[in-house]
Amino acid sequence: MTRGQQVVIVGAGPAGIRAAQTLVAAGIRPIVLDENARWGGQIYRQPPADAGFRRSKATLYGFEWKKADAVHEAMRALVPHIDYRPETLVWSCEGRRLDTMCNGREASVAFTQLIIASGATDRVLPVPGWTLPGVYTLGGAQVALKAQGSAIGRRVVLAGTGPLLYLVAYQYAKAGARIEAVLDTSAWSKQVAAVPKLISQPSTFAKGVYYLAWLKARGVRVERDVTLAGIDGEDGVAGIRFKASRDNGRIETIACDAVGLGFGLRPETQLADLAGCRFRFDSLNGCWLPERDAAGRSSVAGIYLAGDGAGIAGADAAELAGRRAALALLDDLRIAHPAQTDGLDAATLERRLQRIAVFRAGIEAAFAPPSQPAKQWPDDMTVCRCEEVDAGTLRRCIRGGEAGEINRLKALTRVGMGRCQGRMCGEAAIALLSEETGRPAEGVGRLRSQAPIKPIPISPMLFDDDVAAIPEEARDE
Numbered sequence: 001m002t003r004g005q006q007v008v009i010v011g012a013g014p015a016g017i018r019a020a021q022t023l024v025a026a027g028i029r030p031i032v033l034d035e036n037a038r039w040g041g042q043i044y045r046q047p048p049a050d051a052g053f054r055r056s057k058a059t060l061y062g063f064e065w066k067k068a069d070a071v072h073e074a075m076r077a078l079v080p081h082i083d084y085r086p087e088t089l090v091w092s093c094e095g096r097r098l099d100t101m102c103n104g105r106e107a108s109v110a111f112t113q114l115i116i117a118s119g120a121t122d123r124v125l126p127v128p129g130w131t132l133p134g135v136y137t138l139g140g141a142q143v144a145l146k147a148q149g150s151a152i153g154r155r156v157v158l159a160g161t162g163p164l165l166y167l168v169a170y171q172y173a174k175a176g177a178r179i180e181a182v183l184d185t186s187a188w189s190k191q192v193a194a195v196p197k198l199i200s201q202p203s204t205f206a207k208g209v210y211y212l213a214w215l216k217a218r219g220v221r222v223e224r225d226v227t228l229a230g231i232d233g234e235d236g237v238a239g240i241r242f243k244a245s246r247d248n249g250r251i252e253t254i255a256c257d258a259v260g261l262g263f264g265l266r267p268e269t270q271l272a273d274l275a276g277c278r279f280r281f282d283s284l285n286g287c288w289l290p291e292r293d294a295a296g297r298s299s300v301a302g303i304y305l306a307g308d309g310a311g312i313a314g315a316d317a318a319e320l321a322g323r324r325a326a327l328a329l330l331d332d333l334r335i336a337h338p339a340q341t342d343g344l345d346a347a348t349l350e351r352r353l354q355r356i357a358v359f360r361a362g363i364e365a366a367f368a369p370p371s372q373p374a375k376q377w378p379d380d381m382t383v384c385r386c387e388e389v390d391a392g393t394l395r396r397c398i399r400g401g402e403a404g405e406i407n408r409l410k411a412l413t414r415v416g417m418g419r420c421q422g423r424m425c426g427e428a429a430i431a432l433l434s435e436e437t438g439r440p441a442e443g444v445g446r447l448r449s450q451a452p453i454k455p456i457p458i459s460p461m462l463f464d465d466d467v468a469a470i471p472e473e474a475r476d477e
Helices: 014-025 057-081 138-147 165-172 187-195 202-217 270-274 316-330 346-366 391-399 405-412 426-437 459-463
Strands: 007-010 029-035 083-084 087-096 097-102 105-110 114-118 120-122 135-137 156-162 178-184 226-232 239-244 251-255 258-263 265-267 279-282 287-290 303-304 383-385
Touching: 007 014, 007 383, 014 316, 057 165, 057 316, 087 270, 105 279, 114 316, 135 138, 138 165, 138 187, 138 258, 156 165, 156 226, 156 239, 165 178, 165 202, 178 226, 178 251, 187 226, 187 346, 265 287, 303 316, 346 391, 383 391, 383 426, 391 405, 391 426, 405 426
Parallel strands: 007 029, 007 114, 029 083, 114 303, 135 258, 156 178, 156 258
Antiparallel strands: 087 097, 097 105, 120 265, 226 239, 239 251, 279 287
16 A cells, blocks of 8 residues: 555444455555444444343344354454454544544544445434333334343334334344334335335345244234324323324324334435535435445545445445445555455446345335325424424424525524434424425435534543544645
């Protein structure tokens, strides 16, 4: 590698690990920054080393346990050959420098090349009562099971849509949790219509069918094409109300003490935004994504994108995209590809990613989030829980002609300015703005990211001058 080059990877999930593996095989020692204490990302999340419970990988990851084990072992072998920094939050990017926080200490990490493998978070759309204690995202419910070895409640309802809905239900029921119901807002007819695309990945499709059949065989109630009316309770969840299309609008209540809620996944794009990457609206994902070519190159030279942070495609695609982005980086540095690539050259990687893209189109068609959800939201329902902004406040601002663009609405109401920086409320605010103005989501603007992208303490920033620098001659490259 050219003297003065410093390669950094953000994220130690499937994409980041495979990218690091490819770079190490080519003789590069990258820095790998990861927010979690242990590698694996969300999909292959490992329990803490001192978790106090033991569960086999087969129990934790089900059918995917061998893939999880392969990713974990690949990273274990890499650790001596990389600069691995766990429990490190990357909270900003400016120029060729990342700002990080680890164990209360702030540090700057300079780079000449950067692979962003930031993963995804739950797509959340609010319903009345969603701020009650006992309401979790589906991803949060999964973390509780994998990392803490516990369920989110004694009587659980899982609601929303997407493959994760059924996966979490299966994992919970398999672990012995009591699932009162699975409430899917997507229509069965749309799921059936998507089958021709879904069978492009027959083994993945078969697993989804198995999860559903397994749940039904054990008496778990599954309702499709429902409208969520609200979550009830005073100091915590007591029940969930919904309308099933087959019941002509009749509202039914299911008693429960916890709800897992989610409408698919959304890419974590804030770091790419701060890095200056150009964005485009992606109709498949229904959100703004950083632009990238087939190899993972962003619009900014030397910055590469891989995994779900660049567009939801799943763990298998993330591994492939991580490898492909690393190969693109090697090409740009004019370094020969490593011989040990498991036969996965650039062209093969791109072909496999294209096949997965067909399947993903089927997933998005089968499990699309509710259209025009804001129509159902009462004025007193909280949209932004961090800043306690309700739907009525947003509507009054929009109807008064003060805000017709999402960042203007943010400036006037503080929606999206809180701890989550729009992760939980951003799509809801855009949906409401779209509904009120009659414009499509892409027509009301993109919520711009601001540093810090996640909460950090202020004091270390004031007193810590620890900087991981690169040589002076490399800083302007």
